[in-house]
Amino acid sequence: MVEDLRGYLRPQGDGHPLYPGAVVLVARDGKVVVHEAMGQAVKYADASGAELPADQQVPMRPDTIFDLASISKLFTSIVVMQQVEAGQVNLDAPVANYLPEFGSFGKEPITVRQLLTHTSGLPSWMRLWRPYPDRASRIAAVLAVRPSAPPGTTYVYSDLNLITLGVLVERVTGRGLDELVRTGITEPLGMVDTGYNPPADKLYRVAATEFQTDPDRGMVRGSVHDENAWSLGGVAGHAGVFSTASDLAILAQAMMNGGSHAGHRVLEETSVTAMLTDLNEGFPGHAHGLGFELDQRFYMGALASPRTAGHTGFTGTSVVIDLLSRSIAVLTTNRVHPRREWSSVNVARRTVADHVARALDVAPRRGRTAWYAGHADGTTATLTLPVTLREKHTRLGFDLFVDTETADVLTLELSRDGGATWSPLPYVVSSRGRIAHHDGSICGFTGRHWQQAYAEVDESPGQVQIRWRYVTDPLYQGRGVYVDEVRLGDAQGTLVNGEREADRFLADGWSQATR
Incomplete structure (x- = not known):
């Protein structure tokens, strides 16, 4: 597996490597069996692909910190479920009960559950960094968006669902999403390198992402890549979390354990079951629990099954949790460095999952073969x-x-x-x-x-x-x-x-x- 992943560091058919660097971690039954870093965390100087001088490049290391992009949605979903357990949120209540300004243009019936399963009917995306001038106006624009379909009629993967949920938990608790994630997830689980807006003293371990010109940000490193999350101050329900492969594995193990790890519980088992059970049977191909994707062959590869959960991130990250074999596969890359158009890493994600699957024994039923x-x-x-x-x-x-x-x-x-x-x-x-x-x-x-x-x-x-x-x-x-x-x-x-x-x-x- 590691050999194959190193091969993607070389130019592919389009002349570009699949990614400048990567970290892969595989665990089975709570034990790490592979944890390898390869390539460069920082390699390029600009969007043209001009390489930095060798002494200015930064090698990838096992504890490199990555912008997780949409894997951040899992953290928001867990925070929502914690509020459900606390009696602050009802999954089947209209979102407008908690955010009255959301109840417009036919969105009044949309429930919290539908936001978590991407069946709300909200559009997939909208630009926030233009023309809205500040965070308040950007949040207001999300809550006032017109739906693209009636709730419960279609599956549309939408950043707006999770941005809305992030605002919802902040509203009902009176606390920031970053604080809720820190106190409710990362601190109890000992995820020391996970959070929003990495501190300056960890910048040397953060992988660079994209050279952005719209907005004009230059080479992004240590600040969230997603433009909408950046415009919201780096803390949003859909993106903004930074983490390492090791910390992601801790989160995955906690889910596999039914909500706890190393003696610290962050969710009840019933909540974990709901998050890892397909609630989208009416939308074939879009199996989804409350926050987690399920049975997605395009990145879960040979590990995919109705009992396999995970998520991907646009920056080149993924986590796969195979409950049947108690295996975890984490791949973190900086594939958008220096440009998002250069590659998709789905083939690398499948490479990891496929090798893990083939490493699992299928003992002959009778005899030696x-x-x-x-x-x-x-x-x-x-x-x-x-x-x-x-x-x-x-x-x-x-x-x-x-x-x-x-x-x-x-x-x-x-x-x-x-x-x-x-x-x-x-x-x-x-x-x-x-x-x-x-x-x-x-x-x-x-x-x-x-x-x-x-x-x-x-x-x-x-x-x-x-x-x-x-x-x-x-x-x-x-x-x-x-x-x-x-x-x-x-x-x-x-x-x-x-x-x-x-x-x-x-x-x-x-x-x-x-x-």
């Missing part, structure tokens, strides 16, 4: 079993592990003409007491555990071929597909024992894997 279909994109892999049937009724049994994206499909097929044509072979899957009937194909997240499958092969005696065909699309991967303990039998007894007769299989793209 299981058949594995590989993890390449845009390929077809086949595992074929030629067999001579002896009876009219033959039963095929096999064990199956399937964790793919929905466009990567495993199909069980049968050929009666030596492989010239194939027909789907329906089968039944038993998974921890649940029975599912398949028309021959299976895909998606099925639980990351072994399942038992069987099919009835009702064919006249003679030669047939049975195969497992795995087809992947050009982008994204899950943990993959494994087949083990293949058994074929009829009234006369065992016809094929796959554990003892592995050489009977014709593998094209499949291999025998030990894990």
Whole structure:
């Protein structure tokens, strides 16, 4: 993984590196297993990409402090949930109950919950640093914005949702958002390098972001990159938090632990469950809890599942929390340094997640190995079993592990003409007491555990071929597909024992894997 990430420091197809520098941290069961820094925290002098002299560049280090951009939304969401626990806020109450000026242009029914799940109908963004002259007028403009859709009718990821929530918690508590985050999250959890507007004595550890000309800020370092958050004084509900990979991992571990870490609780378990449970089932592809994104393959890669939570930041940051394996993957980069147009780091985010996923064991169901279909994109892999049937009724049994994206499909097929044509072979899957009937194909997240499958092969005696065909699309991967303990039998007894007769299989793209 680290080797691949270092490769992105070199110029890519467009002539630019993916990022000047990065820090990656991976933890499993509360233990850090990878924590590496690479590249430069400060490399460029201006927007053209002119490099600073070598002695003026600043190397990346494990404790480099990054502008988290939209990962800040998680901190605001946690503060909101703390106020819910304190009885100050009701998730299903109209926002206008707390912010009367919000209740205009049909926004009166919008609830706190809808702001947290991005189903409020508010527009995604609006410019605040122009034409509004000060923080008060900018906040007033956000609260007075016209919705782009009726509440609850669509999913639109919106900075305005979280800016509004930041104002809401400040209003109900009479305290600043920065103070609420500090006293409610970072201090209890010991996140010593996390907060808004980093102090001057930590500037030497802060990664540079973008050279900005509109507004005219020059090379931004130590001040929030997001222009709207900057215009609000660096403290806003949608952006403004700075942190290190280590501190982000602490926050992730606290969520994984149900709201506490190292003896300090910041949320009740019921609140954490609500934050990590999909409340957007009516908007497929936009799974979202109260603040956290869920099951997003584009950056969670092979770790994605309904039980995987996280968030990204525009500056090149991401955190992934895989509850099923108790794994955490944090990637912090300064990809907008010196210009935001240079790159997207989604491929690097997936690189981290995919390597973590592949490091997790899939122990063979029986024996030392299981058949594995590989993890390449845009390929077809086949595992074929030629067999001579002896009876009219033959039963095929096999064990199956399937964790793919929905466009990567495993199909069980049968050929009666030596492989010239194939027909789907329906089968039944038993998974921890649940029975599912398949028309021959299976895909998606099925639980990351072994399942038992069987099919009835009702064919006249003679030669047939049975195969497992795995087809992947050009982008994204899950943990993959494994087949083990293949058994074929009829009234006369065992016809094929796959554990003892592995050489009977014709593998094209499949291999025998030990894990």
